[in-house]
Structure formats: C-alpha cells, structure tokens
Amino acid sequence: MGAGSFAGGIILAALLLRTQEVIVRTCLRPRTETGFDPRFLMGIALPVKYIVVMGALWVMHSFHLLLPLALGLGFFVGQLIIAAKLIGILATRRKVC
Numbered sequence: 001m002g003a004g005s006f007a008g009g010i011i012l013a014a015l016l017l018r019t020q021e022v023i024v025r026t027c028l029r030p031r032t033e034t035g036f037d038p039r040f041l042m043g044i045a046l047p048v049k050y051i052v053v054m055g056a057l058w059v060m061h062s063f064h065l066l067l068p069l070a071l072g073l074g075f076f077v078g079q080l081i082i083a084a085k086l087i088g089i090l091a092t093r094r095k096v097c
Helices: 002-027 038-062 068-092
Strands: none
Touching: 002 038, 002 068
C-alpha cells in the first residue's frame, strides 16, 4: 500500500501540472476564438480541480486505501523531478519541444 501511495503522489503531481497547463493554454486564447471569457474559466476550473482532488483523497483515506505520508512524499518527489528537469533544460539551454 505504501508503494501505491507513493506512486499515486507522483502521478498526482504530474496530473495537477498537466491540467494547470491545459487550463492556462486555453485561457491564453482570444475570447472570440473560444466563445467565452477565459478569466471565468480560470476562476471556476482551478478551485473545482482542487476540490475534486481533495474529495478523492479524502474518500481513499477514509477507506484506508492510501498512506498520507507516502502520498505526500511521492508528491514532493514529483515536484523535485519537475524542478530538476527545468534546471537541466535551463543549464543546457536546450529548446523544449
């Protein structure tokens, strides 16, 4: 269960970053292209995303399906991997695809 919680933390970190990227890219489009106000989408989507994540974590914890310490450690390691990748890209001045 600990390894699954650790892996779940890494996956959660990657998914939160990816959904943030998708929402921001959507909000950078002009209003005429999307048909709605991008600030409205940002104001609604981000809090809803975190409410859903917290609800899912609460349900899994209440059914004893995860270990909070392992999940938190996995989430932290996921953030470290993302930061290390960014530092590597900046150090080599390589173009990101």
